[in-house]
Amino acid sequence: MGKEFSIVPKNVPRVETKFRRVVTPLPHPDSIPTLEKLRKFEPISMRGQPPIVWDRAEDVFVYDKYGNRWLDWSSGVLVTNAGHGMPEIRKAIIDQVNSGLLHNYVFPSEERAELAELLVSVAPKGLDKVFLLTTGSEATECAIKLARAYGIKRGGNKKIGIIGAERGFHGRTLGAQQAGGIPGQKGWIVNEDPAIVQVPFPDGYWTTDTSFDLFLKTIHAKGLEDKNVAGVIIESYQGVGPDFAPVPYIKELAAWCQKNEVALIFDEVQAGFGRTGKFWAFEHYGVTPDIICCGKGISSSLPLSAVIGRTEIMDQFGPGSMTSTHTGNPVCVAAAIASVKKIKNDKLTENAARLGPILETGLRALQKKHPEIIGHVTATGLVGGVQIVKRGKKEPDHDTAHAIIEKCFHKGLLFFSPVGAWGQTVKIAPPLTITEEMLRDGLAVLAEAIDEVA
Numbered sequence: 001m002g003k004e005f006s007i008v009p010k011n012v013p014r015v016e017t018k019f020r021r022v023v024t025p026l027p028h029p030d031s032i033p034t035l036e037k038l039r040k041f042e043p044i045s046m047r048g049q050p051p052i053v054w055d056r057a058e059d060v061f062v063y064d065k066y067g068n069r070w071l072d073w074s075s076g077v078l079v080t081n082a083g084h085g086m087p088e089i090r091k092a093i094i095d096q097v098n099s100g101l102l103h104n105y106v107f108p109s110e111e112r113a114e115l116a117e118l119l120v121s122v123a124p125k126g127l128d129k130v131f132l133l134t135t136g137s138e139a140t141e142c143a144i145k146l147a148r149a150y151g152i153k154r155g156g157n158k159k160i161g162i163i164g165a166e167r168g169f170h171g172r173t174l175g176a177q178q179a180g181g182i183p184g185q186k187g188w189i190v191n192e193d194p195a196i197v198q199v200p201f202p203d204g205y206w207t208t209d210t211s212f213d214l215f216l217k218t219i220h221a222k223g224l225e226d227k228n229v230a231g232v233i234i235e236s237y238q239g240v241g242p243d244f245a246p247v248p249y250i251k252e253l254a255a256w257c258q259k260n261e262v263a264l265i266f267d268e269v270q271a272g273f274g275r276t277g278k279f280w281a282f283e284h285y286g287v288t289p290d291i292i293c294c295g296k297g298i299s300s301s302l303p304l305s306a307v308i309g310r311t312e313i314m315d316q317f318g319p320g321s322m323t324s325t326h327t328g329n330p331v332c333v334a335a336a337i338a339s340v341k342k343i344k345n346d347k348l349t350e351n352a353a354r355l356g357p358i359l360e361t362g363l364r365a366l367q368k369k370h371p372e373i374i375g376h377v378t379a380t381g382l383v384g385g386v387q388i389v390k391r392g393k394k395e396p397d398h399d400t401a402h403a404i405i406e407k408c409f410h411k412g413l414l415f416f417s418p419v420g421a422w423g424q425t426v427k428i429a430p431p432l433t434i435t436e437e438m439l440r441d442g443l444a445v446l447a448e449a450i451d452e453v454a
Helices: 029-041 087-099 110-122 136-155 174-179 212-221 247-259 281-285 330-345 348-369 398-411 436-453
Strands: 056-058 061-063 069-072 129-133 161-165 196-199 229-235 263-267 291-294 305-309 374-380 383-388 425-428
Touching: 069 436, 087 330, 110 129, 110 305, 110 330, 129 136, 136 161, 136 174, 136 229, 136 263, 136 291, 136 305, 161 212, 196 212, 212 247, 229 247, 247 263, 247 281, 330 348, 348 374, 348 383, 348 436, 383 398, 398 425, 398 436, 425 436
Parallel strands: 161 196, 161 229, 229 263, 263 291
Antiparallel strands: 056 061, 061 069, 129 305, 291 305, 374 383, 383 425
């Protein structure tokens, strides 16, 4: 996995529809100097996306300088839940910039107080403290630290075990990668911490055993005793799919965590803020975690993340001992307040719930037509995935997934590069402002691309 898209301009069929416009070779020849400059001065790892040099993005559309317009099914990697560059969010950012307060470290600010209160108001009862950070990786690493500290406090120095899931993704920093379970992926950090283990994720496709007994058997086989586990960190849906665990499994997990005084952490970084048709994706399970990690869609724009948790877990460290340089940056906070309010006021969560069955039905129709290369499809709300396999085999096929995304790019439908443990998934994540007509248009384009590649 990890293929680059070609930056050699290619003549592609002209597209001129209500939602998409492609009127030049792709990438446009005049954008090549920028692409080459990025290749010269950035690491190779940054070359993975379709080669469109973004000029602007508005609501559900992305534009280049040359007259092309894409219907965006990436949300800038699940960030722009409230839409790209929405007027309310832009105004909040501009007003904050014009106020003169651009940075204040962790000195008190009205803006930070307002957002903390707002996030507690949308969190489950009992999760009443908020720590603002910058990235999802920061949030998940912070949650691991909090869980371990709480474990030591409750059970001594051996209660430090952290359980993640195979094929899990919690970020690209060291601790986040150790908690995740993609050790075979290029660039992944090998986990050498014996107190961090992964269990199979019960998606029902790559892992067919979806019983909670498998969880217990796995941790015991890896030498971890129940009493020595401090925390379980799990994506509310696993990003490779999106795949949800069975509800009974998660209910058993929550009960086991409570019995053994284990902090249950749901990673909502890409799943929260209405994406799945519920404000928090863990609501599908009917359980409440001890800690929520969130980010991405929190601001629909600027870098911000948060850890939301129970007071006894969040208040473990004294004044000045758990902070961050850009904690609750006032400009990012202003964007987040506007974004969360827009998601709620415009009922974008409800829109995702309404359109979710249409997306799922469309993806299942694609699978029915091409069962030889589409191994697994899932969709909940406005997040979906098409997992591509080698023809007639249950083996991931990154190259074909990559080709499908490139075809869509040439037709005016924008995805980010294939995701998943093996880069086999075409991930669908439009802004939550998308209409049914736009959704059906995108499904038609995806169907065309798969037909051509298949």
